Amino acid sequence: xxxxxxxxxxxxxxxxxxxxxxxxxxxxxxxxxxxxxxxxxxxxxxxxxxxxxxxxxxxxxxxxxxxxxxxxxxxxxxxxxxxxxxxxxxxxxxxxxxxxxxxxxxxxxxxxxxxxxxxxxxxxxxxxxxxxxxxxxxxxxxxxxxxxxxxxxxxxxxxxxxxxxxxxxxxxxxxxxxxxxxxxxxxxxxxxxxxxxxxxxxxxxxxxxxxxxxxxxxxxxxxxxxxxxxxxxxxxxxxxxxxxxxxxxxxxxxxxxxxxxxxxxxxxxxxxxxxxxxxxxxxxxxxxxxxxxxxxxxxxxxxxxxxxxxxxxxxxxxxxxxxxxxxxxxxxxxxxxxxxxxxxxxxxxxxxxxxxxxxxxxxxxxxxxxxxxx
Amino acid sequence: xxxxxxxxxxxxxxxxxxxxxxxxxxxxxxxxxxxxxxxxxxxxxxxxxxxxxxxxxxxxxxxxxxxxxxxxxxxxxxxxxxxxxxxxxxxxxxxxxxxxxxxxxxxxxxxxxxxxxxxxxxxxxxxxxxxxxxxxxxxxxxxxxxxxxxxxxxxxxxxxxxxxxxxxxxxxxxxxxxxxxxxxxxxxxxxxxxxxxxxxxxxxxxxxxxxxxxxxxxxxxxxxxxxxxxxxxxxxxxxxxxxxxxxxxxxxxxxxxxxxxxxxxxxxxxxxxxxxxxxxxxxxxxxxxxxxxxxxxxxxxxxxxxxxxxxxxxxxxxxxxxxxxxxxxxxxxxxxxxxxxxxxxxxxxxxxxxxxxxxxxxxxxxxxxxxxxxxxxxxxxxxxxxxxxxxxxxxxxxxxxxxxxxxxxxxxxxxxxxxxxxxxxxxxxxxxxxxxxxxxxxxxxxxxxxxxx
Numbered sequence: 001x002x003x004x005x006x007x008x009x010x011x012x013x014x015x016x017x018x019x020x021x022x023x024x025x026x027x028x029x030x031x032x033x034x035x036x037x038x039x040x041x042x043x044x045x046x047x048x049x050x051x052x053x054x055x056x057x058x059x060x061x062x063x064x065x066x067x068x069x070x071x072x073x074x075x076x077x078x079x080x081x082x083x084x085x086x087x088x089x090x091x092x093x094x095x096x097x098x099x100x101x102x103x104x105x106x107x108x109x110x111x112x113x114x115x116x117x118x119x120x121x122x123x124x125x126x127x128x129x130x131x132x133x134x135x136x137x138x139x140x141x142x143x144x145x146x147x148x149x150x151x152x153x154x155x156x157x158x159x160x161x162x163x164x165x166x167x168x169x170x171x172x173x174x175x176x177x178x179x180x181x182x183x184x185x186x187x188x189x190x191x192x193x194x195x196x197x198x199x200x201x202x203x204x205x206x207x208x209x210x211x212x213x214x215x216x217x218x219x220x221x222x223x224x225x226x227x228x229x230x231x232x233x234x235x236x237x238x239x240x241x242x243x244x245x246x247x248x249x250x251x252x253x254x255x256x257x258x259x260x261x262x263x264x265x266x267x268x269x270x271x272x273x274x275x276x277x278x279x280x281x282x283x284x285x286x287x288x289x290x291x292x293x294x295x296x297x298x299x300x301x302x303x304x305x306x307x308x309x310x311x312x313x314x315x316x317x318x319x320x321x322x323x324x325x326x327x328x329x330x331x332x333x334x335x336x337x338x339x340x341x342x343x344x345x346x347x348x349x350x351x352x353x354x355x356x357x358x359x360x361x362x363x364x365x366x367x368x369x370x371x372x373x374x
Numbered sequence: 375x376x377x378x379x380x381x382x383x384x385x386x387x388x389x390x391x392x393x394x395x396x397x398x399x400x401x402x403x404x405x406x407x408x409x410x411x412x413x414x415x416x417x418x419x420x421x422x423x424x425x426x427x428x429x430x431x432x433x434x435x436x437x438x439x440x441x442x443x444x445x446x447x448x449x450x451x452x453x454x455x456x457x458x459x460x461x462x463x464x465x466x467x468x469x470x471x472x473x474x475x476x477x478x479x480x481x482x483x484x485x486x487x488x489x490x491x492x493x494x495x496x497x498x499x500x501x502x503x504x505x506x507x508x509x510x511x512x513x514x515x516x517x518x519x520x521x522x523x524x525x526x527x528x529x530x531x532x533x534x535x536x537x538x539x540x541x542x543x544x545x546x547x548x549x550x551x552x553x554x555x556x557x558x559x560x561x562x563x564x565x566x567x568x569x570x571x572x573x574x575x576x577x578x579x580x581x582x583x584x585x586x587x588x589x590x591x592x593x594x595x596x597x598x599x600x601x602x603x604x605x606x607x608x609x610x611x612x613x614x615x616x617x618x619x620x621x622x623x624x625x626x627x628x629x630x631x632x633x634x635x636x637x638x639x640x641x642x643x644x645x646x647x648x649x650x651x652x653x654x655x656x657x658x659x660x661x662x663x664x665x666x667x668x669x670x671x672x673x674x675x676x677x678x679x680x681x682x683x684x685x686x687x688x689x690x691x692x693x694x695x696x697x698x699x700x701x702x703x704x705x706x707x708x709x710x711x712x713x714x715x716x717x718x719x720x721x722x723x724x725x726x727x728x729x730x731x732x733x734x735x736x737x738x739x740x741x742x743x744x745x746x747x748x749x750x751x752x753x754x755x756x757x758x759x760x761x762x763x764x765x766x767x768x769x770x771x772x773x774x775x776x777x778x779x780x781x782x783x784x785x786x787x788x789x790x791x792x793x794x795x796x797x798x799x800x801x802x803x804x805x806x807x808x809x810x811x812x813x814x815x816x817x818x819x820x821x822x823x824x825x826x827x
Contacts, residue, residue: 047620068453224438
C-alpha cells in the first residue's frame with residue numbers, strides 16, 4: 001500500500017466506516033461540510049443511511065433515534081452547530097446513547113472567521129450541555145490520527161454508551177496530507193453489549209455504579225424505553241431523590257472509573273527536564289519542532305501530546321510533572337486546557353500559556369519565545 | 375401465529391394521568407383501538423413523544439417507548455424509521471411541540487418519511503401554565519395573551535400539506551370515528567398526520583368558556599375543513615432511498631495510492647504558494663504538484679484559500695513538500711511563489727512585499743508587482759496558456775518552476791497527471807507540461823526577465 005493525499009475530514013469518514021458506522025445525519029457548515037459529503041457518498045455503498053437534516057437539532061436527533069435501533073451513528077459540525085446540538089447531547093447522556101460527534105473547530109465566537117482555524121471549543125465541548133456530566137473528548141493531531149481517533153471514538157461510545165466527541169480543527173479537517181491509512185494500527189472493534197434478558201429486560205439496570213447497562217435495540221425482540229427524563233432502571237420517570245442521585249452517580253462513575261482506559265497521549269520525556277510542554281491538536285506538531293530546536297540548543301525539555309482531552313489523563317500528566325519547574329501550555333485559544341493543567345500542577349511550578357486565536361498556527365518559535373523565555 | 379392483542383394500553387401505572395375533561399385520554403384510547411385493529415407487533419412499534427402533557431403517554435403503552443426533548447419527537451422518529459424501516463413509528467405531540475419544532479414538521483412532510491403524527495391540539499401549553507401556542511385561536515385568553523390573542527393561529531394541516539404532507543386529517547377528540555382515522559393514518563405508506571382538536575380542562579377551556587361544539591365552530595369560522603384534508607400518496611423517502619441509493623450504489627473504489635519511484639532534490643521543508651483566480655484550476659494543479667512530490671519520495675501538505683463565492687475572486691494554494699513528515703503546516707518563509715493573475719496578486723500583495731530574497735517568484739509577465747526582495751522570473755503564462763488551454767495556466771507555471779528549480783523530476787509531474795486526471799484533461803496537461811518547461815528554457819536563454827528589487 002502506498003500513500004494517499006487526503007484531508008482530515010475524509011479520514012474521519014473513512015475511520016467511521018472502518019468502525020462500521022451505518023448512520024449519519026448532518027447539516028452543512030464550514031469547515032466540516034466535506035464529512036457530510038463523504039458520508040452521503042460512502043454510506044449507501046455499504047448499505048447504511050446518510051441524510052442531510054434540516055438543521056443541527058434534527059441532525060443529532062435523527063442520530064439518537066437511529067442509535068437506539070442499534071445503529072452506529074455519526075454526526076459532524078463546527079462550533080456553532082455544537083450550540084444547537086447542546087440540548088440533545090444531554091439527551092444522549094441521560095439516555096445512554098452511543099454516538100460519535102465531530103467538531104471541526106473554526107475561529108469564533110459566533111460566525112467568527114468561518115473558514116479559518118482555532119481551538120476555542122475545548123471547555124465548551126467539555127461543558128456543552130446542562131447537568132455537567134463528564135464527557136469523552138478525543139483530539140487528533142494529524143490526518144491519520146483523525147482516522148484512528150474516529151475509529152476509537154466509536155469503540156468508546158459503544159463501550160460506555162455515551163456521546164463521544166472528536167474535537168478537531170479546520171487546520172486538520174481541510175488540510176491534505178500524504179498518509180498511509182493502512183499502516184495505522186487500530187484496536188479491535190468493540191460493539192455495545194446487547195441484552196438477552198427477554199421479558200425481564202430493564203434498559204437502565206446496573207449493579208455497580210460504573211457498570212454500563214446492557215442494550216436492547218428499539219425494534220428488537222425486547223421491549224425497551226428511552227427517556228429524556230430522570231428515570232429508574234426500567235426507564236420510567238422517577239422523582240425519587242435516591243434513584244435520581246444514583247443515576248447521576250452512574251453517569252459520572254462510568255466515565256471517571258474508565259479514565260485510564262480512555263487515556264491516550266504521546267509522551268516525549270527527557271530525563272532531567274525542567275520544562276514540560278503540554279499540547280494537543282495541530283499545535284502539538286509545532287511543539288515537536290520546538291522541542292527538537294530546544295534540545296539542539298542544549299535545553300532539557302519534555303512534552304506530552306494529549307489525545308484524550310477528557311477525561312483528563314491525570315495519571316500520565318502527573319507522572320510527567322516529576323522534577324518539572326515550568327509547564328508550558330500552547331493553545332489556539334486564550335487559555336482553556338491550561339485550566340485543567342493548573343489543577344494538576346504542584347505548587348511552586350510555573351504554568352505558562354502561549355495563546356492566540358488570530359486564525360494562524362502557533363509557530364515553533366512563538367512557543368519557544370513566549371513559553372520558555374518570559 | 376401470535377395471540378390477538380386486546381389492548382395496547384397497560385395499567386401498570388394505574389389510570390391515565392390526565393386532568394378530568396382533558397382530551398388526551400380519549401386520544402390515547404382512540405390510538406389503542408386503532409392499534410388493536412391493526413395488530414402490529416408491540417416490539418416493532420414505537421411510540422415517540424416529547425415534552426407537554428401528551429409526552430406522558432408513551433409509558434402507558436406496551437410498545438417500545440421513546441420520550442425526547444420538547445418539539446423534537448419528529449427528528450427521533452425519522453432516525454428510528456430510517457435506521458429500522460420495519461418499525462411502525464407513531465409520534466404523539468402537542469401544539470406547543472409543533473411551534474418549537476415547526477421546521478421538523480415541515481421537513482418530515484416534505485421528505486415524506488413513513489411516520490404517523492398525532493397532534494393533541496389543545497391551543498395552549500398545558501404543562502407550563504396555559505401560555506398561548508401557535509394554534510391558539512384569535513382572541514383566545516391565556517396568561518400570555520391576557521387581553522386576547524392577536525397572533526394568527528397556524529393551520530397545522532394546511533401548513534403540513536403546503537410542505538408536502540400526503541395524508542392529513544383534522545378532527546376532534548370527541549370524534550366517534552377517530553380510531554378508524556388513526557388506523558387509516560398508520561396504514562399510509564408515507565407521512566400522515568392528524569390534527570386532533572381537544573380541551574385543556576385546566577387552562578384553555580375555563581379561561582375561554584370553551585365547549586365541545588365550539589371546536590367545530592372555530593373550524594367553520596376559519597374555513598378549516600373538518601375531516602380528511604388531504605390524501606395524495608407519493609413515493610416514501612425510505613423507499614426512494616433504498617431504490618435510488620442502496621440498490622444502485624457500487625462498492626467504494628479502492629483509493630489510488632502513490633509509490634515513490636522518482637528522485638528528488640529537496641533537502642528541507644519547502645513552501646510553495648500558488649496565487650491565481652477562481653476557475654484557473656489553482657487547487658487541482660496544486661494537488662498534482664503535491665502528488666508528484668509524493669511520487670518523488672516526499673511528504674506533502676496542501677491548504678487552499680478562496681472566497682465563499684467560489685466562482686469568483688482569488689484562489690490560493692499552499693503546498694509544502696519535505697523529505698520527512700511535515701509537522702508545521704504553515705508557510706512562514708516562502709521558497710517558491712507562483713503568481714498567475716490579478717486576483718491572486720490582490721490577495722497576496724502584502725505577503726509578496728515581505729518575501730525573502732531566497733524566494734523565487736514565477737510571475738505572469740503582465741502583472742505589476744509591489745516591491746519585494748524575492749527573485750522574479752516573468753513568464754508569458756497567459757499568452758502561452760491561450761495556445762495550450764486556458765485552464766492549464768497553473769500547470770504551465772508549475773512546469774516552469776519544476777524545470778527551473780529541479781526540486782523534482784518533470785516525469786513525476788507527468789506521472790501524477792496521468793494517474794489522477796481524466797485522460798482528456800491529462801492530454802492537455804501533458805502538453806502544458808511540455809510548453810511550460812520549454813517556456814522557462816527560453817526564458818533562461820534570454821535572461822532579462824529575471825529581475826529583483
